[in-house]
Structure formats: structure tokens, C-alpha cells
Amino acid sequence: xxxxxxxxxSTARGGDTGGGAVRGGGAGTAAALAVxxxxxxxxxxxxxxxxxxxxxxxxxxxxxxxxxxxxxTVLRTLSGLLTPRGGRVLLDGDDLAAVRVEDRVRRGLVxxxxxxxxxxxxxxxxNLQLGALWRSxxxxxxxxxxxxxxxxxxxxxxxRASAGHQLSGGERQMLALARALISxxxxxxxxxxxxxxxxxxxxxxxxxxxxxxxATGLTVLLAExxxxxALSIADRGVVLALGEVxxxxxxxxxxxxxxxxxxxxxx
Amino acid sequence: MxxxxxxxxxxxxxxxxxxxxxxxxxxxxxxxxxxxxGQAAMAVxxxxxxxxxxxxxxxxxxxxxxxxxTGALLGLAVERGLMxxxxxxTPMPGMIVAIGLVMVLQSLLGVLFGPRHRPMSPVxxxxxxxxxxxxxxxxxxxxVLVVALVVVVGLGLLFNxxxxxxxxxxxxxAPEVSRLLGVRVPRxxxxxxxxxxxxxxxxxxxxxxxxxGLNAHSADVLFVHAFTVAVLGGLDSPAGAxxxxxxxxxxxSLVTGYASAxxxxxxxxxxxxxVLLVRPGGIFATKEARTA
Ligand SMILES: Nc1ncnc2c1ncn2[C@@H]1O[C@H](COP(=O)(O)OP(=O)(O)OP(=O)(O)O)[C@@H](O)[C@H]1O
Ligand SMILES: [Mg+2]
Numbered sequence: 001x002x003x004x005x006x007x008x009x010s011t012a013r014g015g016d017t018g019g020g021a022v023r024g025g026g027a028g029t030a031a032a033l034a035v036x037x038x039x040x041x042x043x044x045x046x047x048x049x050x051x052x053x054x055x056x057x058x059x060x061x062x063x064x065x066x067x068x069x070x071x072x073t074v075l076r077t078l079s080g081l082l083t084p085r086g087g088r089v090l091l092d093g094d095d096l097a098a099v100r101v102e103d104r105v106r107r108g109l110v111x112x113x114x115x116x117x118x119x120x121x122x123x124x125x126x127n128l129q130l131g132a133l134w135r136s137x138x139x140x141x142x143x144x145x146x147x148x149x150x151x152x153x154x155x156x157x158x159x160r161a162s163a164g165h166q167l168s169g170g171e172r173q174m175l176a177l178a179r180a181l182i183s184x185x186x187x188x189x190x191x192x193x194x195x196x197x198x199x200x201x202x203x204x205x206x207x208x209x210x211x212x213x214x215a216t217g218l219t220v221l222l223a224e225x226x227x228x229x230a231l232s233i234a235d236r237g238v239v240l241a242l243g244e245v246x247x248x249x250x251x252x253x254x255x256x257x258x259x260x261x262x263x264x265x266x267x
Numbered sequence: 268m269x270x271x272x273x274x275x276x277x278x279x280x281x282x283x284x285x286x287x288x289x290x291x292x293x294x295x296x297x298x299x300x301x302x303x304x305g306q307a308a309m310a311v312x313x314x315x316x317x318x319x320x321x322x323x324x325x326x327x328x329x330x331x332x333x334x335x336x337t338g339a340l341l342g343l344a345v346e347r348g349l350m351x352x353x354x355x356x357t358p359m360p361g362m363i364v365a366i367g368l369v370m371v372l373q374s375l376l377g378v379l380f381g382p383r384h385r386p387m388s389p390v391x392x393x394x395x396x397x398x399x400x401x402x403x404x405x406x407x408x409x410x411v412l413v414v415a416l417v418v419v420v421g422l423g424l425l426f427n428x429x430x431x432x433x434x435x436x437x438x439x440x441a442p443e444v445s446r447l448l449g450v451r452v453p454r455x456x457x458x459x460x461x462x463x464x465x466x467x468x469x470x471x472x473x474x475x476x477x478x479x480g481l482n483a484h485s486a487d488v489l490f491v492h493a494f495t496v497a498v499l500g501g502l503d504s505p506a507g508a509x510x511x512x513x514x515x516x517x518x519x520s521l522v523t524g525y526a527s528a529x530x531x532x533x534x535x536x537x538x539x540x541x542v543l544l545v546r547p548g549g550i551f552a553t554k555e556a557r558t559a
Contacts, residue, residue, distance in 0.1 A: 079447060105449035112447075119441045122433075130437050133430055134449040179448065 039086035048243035062230035065240035071223035079111035108186035120164035131179035280408035282516020283415035288493035289508035291467035298459025305368035307486035313337035313468035338468030342460035376483035384480030
């Protein structure tokens with residue numbers, strides 16, 4: 001796996017990216033993913049009330065916030081698992097309201113859900129095949145796509161015949177990420193991929209994300225409790241509290257702001 | 268000894284039919300988390316159609332096709348028209364609807380065709396074949412055995428070697444994750460119902476010629492046996508359905524042959540009780556819970 005090394009100027013982290021502004025090659029560039037006045041919740045009062053957010057193409061945005069801040073709720077709404085009570089979700093400017101979960105995937109919006117999302121009864125190989133299904137027509141094309149993932153995540157290659165429930169937590173998270181990447185998403189939503197993983201594994205996974213963003217223009221929205229690691233690869237950080245954006249700034253600025261860190265991130 | 272060979276080989280053929288029907292229950296259980304108590308009644312409706320096709324065309328192949336197609340369409344209708352509208356948080360409402368379906372279908376068949384058994388002659392002879400001078404199973408039982416084996420192997424290939432099978436399996440155990448990977452889960456549930464009803468219809472079609480004949484209740488006992496088997500083998504386990512079907516088929520054949528037909532249900536019940544005592548996890552116990 002490659003390190004999160006060189007980065008093109010257009011995606012370099014810096015202080016000029018706050019305020020939710022769309023980054024990229026000049027005026028009129030559409031956000032890859034945009035949320036406008038999103039209202040969503042469960043029974044009772046909404047958990048997220050009027051969230052507005054934009055993610056520029058090819059950028060990595062960290063979605064931060066304490067437990068219960070609403071990160072998972074936002075991601076599940078973006079992927080279509082939850083239906084918003086108000087507001088809009090736009091992918092490349094298209095309203096996704098009428099697009100079902102399985103069709104959002106076909107449009108390039110892929111979510112890696114919270115926790116162990118590996119299908120435990122299927123093998124590693126089968127999990128990857130499943131991820132490649134709709135994208136790569138034909139057995140040979142799928143074989144190539146799966147083998148690329150084995151090259152990227154070597155531990156998975158050694159365990160290709162193991163059932164999902166036989167994998168370690170880190171291997172499962174690698175598999176979940178590989179299975180999402182194999183469908184070549186344009187926008188990837190990740191819900192706490194670092195949960196329970198060794199720092200070295202977290203660094204590896206995040207390095208892959210950064211590399212994909214730089215090399216292929218993948219757009220990443222990364223919900224994380226692991227603030228330091230997330231900000232180290234992110235261009236921008238958005239801090240949620242009680243379903244509202246309380247801070248939105250360049251990743252370096254956010255990491256360096258002691259008041260902000262103390263108030264919302266608890267370190 | 269000769270008698271044992273005959274009874275065991277006949278039992279294996281019977282057992283495979285039970286296994287087929289049990290497999291159909293497993294397919295629906297895995298796809299929709301419902302024990303389809305309506306399976307026997309639906310299959311009998313399909314076999315009535317096959318009966319009519321046979322009477323009209325004289326072709327057994329067309330009759331088989333008629334049963335399969337009607338079975339699949341019934342599965343489609345029941346899933347789309349009925350089950351999809353049932354609240355799905357727990358298995359119970361769906362099972363109650365399925366029981367209601369049995370009553371409606373069996374009453375309808377009773378009204379339309381009356382209580383009499385319509386005999387259906389087997390396509391092959393029912394007198395035993397001989398290996399040397401040892402009687403083994405009949406030509407018809409051999410036919411049943413071959414057809415059932417082909418279907419079991421075909422289902423195995425479908426579920427384990429095809430991309431459709433991969434999606435069916437994933438959608439069954441992890442519907443939410445599957446949707447996030449682009450699998451059209453509701454379609455997979457429908458396909459599961461269609462596949463299951465078609466297999467059940469075939470099992471009943473194979474069975475009817477060796478029983479009293481076709482009647483609204485022709486498949487009731489088969490359902491009880493297959494349900495027992497599915498419970499024994501684990502409702503989630505196709506292999507369990509296959510092995511369980513063979514065991515119950517041979518058991519019934521041996522008890523009927525050496526003791527009396529009247530004791531067979533008791534023997535099946537005894538087996539069920541024993542296995543549940545040894546593996547008290549019982550009816551809905553599965554290896555692993557669903558992962559969202
Ligand atoms: N299924 C649910 N039903 C009712 N309320 C829920 C449900 N899921 C989450 N909530 C509530 O919504 C709020 C936001 O939860 P959410 O899971 O989005 O937070 P989060 O930021 O992902 O937290 P964490 O970092 O702990 O994962 C919390 O107050 C939570 O209690
Ligand atoms: Mg969460």
C-alpha cells in the first residue's frame with residue numbers, strides 16, 4: 001500500500017477552504033455531493049435539522065462529532081437507507097429523492113456502513129464478487145477487478161477462501177473497503193472505518209483512500225471519531241453537534257485550533 | 268435382506284421427494300424469513316393445472332412444465348400480492364397469512380373439484396426392477412430419484428456457482444448490506460418465492476401417482492414430513508434438508524415395511540423429539556443471526 005504522499009495542488013490541504021465552499025477548478029464547478037437543508041430523524045424530533053454541506057469532487061472531507069452527533073444518520077440518509085423529512089441530497093447536481101438505495105450505488109454513490117458490514121456467511125472472494133457484480137459484466141472482468149483488490153490488500157488474498165466470520169476486525173474492515181472500491185465509486189461514504197483497528201491498519205486504510213482521491217478523483221466523506229487520523233488525510237473537516245454544522249474548515253486549521261478541538265472534539 | 272434393499276431404495280426415492288419439498292421451505296425461509304404453511308396448498312393448485320394439461324395434451328413433459336410454471340406464478344402472486352404487504356418485522360404475521368392462504372386455497376379446491384381423489388397414473392411402471400433376483404425400486408421410483416437428484420444438484424449449482432445465487436444468498440442473510448452493494452433485494456425475495464413454489468409443485472407432482480391421487484389435501488402429509496425435515500436439518504440449511512429428507516424417507520419406508528404404515532407417523536414424531544432433545548436449539552435456531 002502506498003503512503004499518502006504527494007498530493008496535487010488542487011487538493012492540497014490549506015486554510016482557504018472553510019465555510020462549506022465548493023473547492024476545485026474555479027467558479028461554477030458542481031459539488032460531487034451536496035446536502036441542502038436536510039431534515040431527518042427517527043420517531044420524535046428530528047436528529048438533523050437543516051444540514052447544508054458540499055463536498056468537492058476529488059476531495060476528502062472528514063465528518064466529525066461526538067457520539068450521537070448525527071454522523072451515521074447523515075450518511076444513511078445520503079445512501080438512501082433513511083428518508084429525509086425535508087431538504088435535498090444532490091449527486092453531481094441531480095436530486096436523489098426518487099433514487100433507491102440500489103440505484104444510488106449504480107450512480108457511483110457507495111456507502112460502507114458502520115460496524116462489521118462483511119457478509120459473514122460468504123467467503124472473502126464471494127464478498128468481493130458481490131461488490132463487483134453490477135459494475136463488471138462478465139466473469140473475466142470480475143476476476144480482474146477482484147484480483148486488483150487482492151493486490152491492494154494483500155492480507156485478503158491470503159484469506160480469499162475464508163468465510164467472513166473467520167476474519168479479524170481489521171481484515172473485515174479491509175474487505176468492506178475493498179468491496180466498496182471494486183465498484184469504482186465516484187463518491188464514497190465511510191462510517192467510522194477505524195473503529196477498533198490498530199493504528200497501523202488505520203493508517204493503511206486511510207492511505208488507500210487518500211491515494212484513490214488523488215489518483216482517480218474519488219470523493220470521500222469520512223465520518224470518524226478518530227479525529228487526528230481523519231484530519232491527517234482530509235482536505236476539510238466538518239464538525240457536527242446535535243445535527244448541526246458547528247465548524248467547517250480546512251483540515252490543518254481544524255487540527256490546529258485548540259478552542260475548537262476542546263469544545264467539540266474533546267481533546 | 269432382499270426386503271431391506273427394496274425398502275431402503277424405495278425409501279431413498281421417497282426421501283428425495285420429501286427433501287425437495289423441504290428444500291423449497293428452506294429457500295423461502297432464507298429469502299423471506301417465513302415458514303410458508305401455504306406451500307402444500309399452492310403446490311396442489313399447480314398440480315391440478317398439470318393434471319388438466321396432461322388430460323388435454325397427453326404429454327407428461329408438458330404437465331411437468333405446467334406444474335413448474337404455475338408454481339412459479341403462484342409464488343410470484345403470493346409474494347407480490349400478499350406477503351409484500353404484510354408487516355415484516357417479525358416472522359409471525361407472514362406465517363399467519365400463510366395459514367389463512369391454506370384455508371382459502373383448500374376450500375376453493377374443495378368447492379371446484381369436490382372431495383374425491385383423482386388417480387394419476389405414473390409415467391413408468393411401479394413394479395420393482397430386479398438386480399439379479401433381488402427386487403429393488405420400481406421404474407417410477409427410479410425416475411423420481413433421478414429427477415429429484417437433478418433438481419437438487421441444479422439448485423446447488425444455482426445457489427453456489429451463479430451470480431444470481433450469490434445475490435440470493437447475500438440478500439437472504441444481509442439485506443441491508445446487499446442493497447448497499449446494488450443488489451435488488453425485493454426482486455431476490457420474489458425470485459426466491461417463485462423458485463420455491465416451483466420446486467414444491469414438482470415434488471407434489473412426483474408424489475401424487477404413488478399416493479391415493481389428487482385431492483385438495485394430497486400434499487398435507489408431505490408438508491408435515493418436509494416441515495419436520497426442515498426443522499431437523501435447520502431451516503437455514505439446504506444440506507440439512509437433503510440429509511433429513513433421506514433419513515425420514517428411509518425411516519418411513521422401513522417402519523411401514525417391517526411394522527405397519529400406521530406406526531410411520533409415530534416414528535417420524537419420535538425422531539423429531541429425539542433430535543430436538545439432542546439439539547434443543549430447536550425450530551428456528553440458526554448458526555448465526557442475520558447481519559442487518
Ligand atoms: N434507529 C434509531 N432510532 C431512534 N433514534 C436513533 C436511532 N439511531 C440513532 N438515533 C439517535 O439519533 C442521534 C444521532 O445518532 P447517530 O447514530 O447518527 O450518531 P453518530 O454521530 O453516528 O454517533 P456515533 O459516533 O456514536 O456513531 C442520537 O441521539 C441517537 O440516539
Ligand atoms: Mg455513528
